[in-house]
Amino acid sequence: MSRVRTKKTADEGWLKPPPRRPGPLPPDTVTPPAEAEPPLPSFEVVVEKSGQIRQAGASQAEGEEVRRTRARLEGSLYQFARVVLDYHWLAPKLHVPVCRFIQTCPPRRKFLLMPRGHCKSTLVAQALPLHMAIQPAERNIYLPGEPGVDVTVLIVGERLERAQDNFRPIQAALQENELLRAFWPHVVWENPRREAKKWNDSEMILPRSREFTDPSFRAVGMGAALAGSHPKGMIFDDLTTEAAANSPPEMQKAINWSKNATAMLFDQQFGLIWYTGTRWAVADLPDHRMQNSPEIQFNKRWRSMVEDGEIIYPNKFGYEGAVESLQKEHGVMFPLLYMNSVGDSTLTDFSESDLRFYNLVGDELEFEENELDAQLVKDMNTPARKSDLDSLRGRPLDAQTYALLRLQNHVRVRS
């Protein structure tokens, strides 16, 4: 058996695992393909009614297997999201490397640029804050040396409602997720609405070891007043979408606000910032960050829904004619939203491949010539087309040449 199981009491026997529960810990690797991967250690975990967790068959809670499993989940955002949060729609081939990119610190400033509907917000704005909170102080992969439960994360959306949409699954997991509550009981309240100092739809305080000015998680909309707030981590989720794309001042406002907001970090050196986004316009927030913020690491891959001729997220877009139907549906926005490409010929006039470059070496310009130059030289030096007059050029005007000129209509006689 390699399945996470739940059990209410010893007498009731095994409950049928709910369909949403995944099997073994998902592979934390991209290549080789799943079928060729070495078998992963399976585990069975039983959550008692008391909330304690133990390995199936073990008489005591907190066995070696449970500790090992917990450590694995704490060390892998992908496994945490897939197993504990039950994000069964994640695809290992795509989301394992994406999660590695998200959780690898340093670098501490990252921008995840992915097409629409590829789970970037799910991972960064929903799973990541929880994963940060469950980190043990001795193995904290995000804020080394600090207990995860002391984290303070600001989750920013384009509007407050969007940020709260991401906030709700976090809250639900902390209140209801059996596995989360059993593996990390120190992170959750028994009755949060009564015990927590803040527990509403935009602020939550976990049972942390000491008090901070910021709540553990706070959801705000872009443009919110943040003076006095000093979170340890910031998540900017899709700050610039349609409204900003259609309004340059709105776009600039988003760029300036996010730039100023990063100054609020509790620790400028070790504070963490994640951006997620999709291209909506040429001069948008991702573009601005690419051009002006060298400290931010951008993902090089997974930017377009098709890479090397393959759909990167076949679980969702693997159906026949997916690309064509999206192209048809989104028209000129398709290259932006699904390919994160602003250089597409449907959007712009000039192709990058048509530009030519030279190097300045001392006083000389060096460049590669190509067939266009050869054609140019040919055009510029082609002899002129012979005209009717060429045969008469330079000959004295006499009766014969006059007759020829008259014949070719080059002479006009006044009546």
Next chain:
Amino acid sequence: MTTINLADLQPVWAFCDPASGEASLKRVASRSAIVVAAPDHLGRIFVLYAWAARIPAGDLMERIYAVNERFAPKSFGIESNGLQTLYKGAILRDASLRERHLPLVGIKQPTTQQKDNRIRGYLQPLIGNGKLFLRKDMVELQHEIVTFPMNPQKDLVDALASVCGMIPAAKPRRRFDVEREAKLEYLRRSGAPLAEVEAAAKG
């Protein structure tokens, strides 16, 4: 690899598009831009300098002097639509007070034509035929070109189009050759002295 000496790229042309206002925190605003370019004998255009920023009028004036000194352009175009004429006049007055030569030429952009169409009209034949050369480090200009017309920032690409509009089209060699050959033929037939034929051949 082909090489061209900078000195062979003559004459040089420059264009400045002055924008009003200084750096702003509020919103997207156009920047002042200067682009310098020079054609070769085949009509290929080499962009020698591209700069854009939002700076005060006095600083822009100093930059115009600096660019003029560095590249010695044959003409330094400056956009002179509406109140920009005043700025051109101010620069010229300043130049005369400093006793410095500035080949400033006011250029009125047609207001009946859309800016994007004008830019497209100048740049499409050049870029499409591989006749526009940039330096690799002109990243901003390159970005504005490849994102045109979607990018709201068009200062550099606009200045580039304007400078390209100032550069006279390269004349095919054949026109000169045909004329000269015809003259030589005439002189030979008419029995002109050899020295005269030689002089005509040398132009």
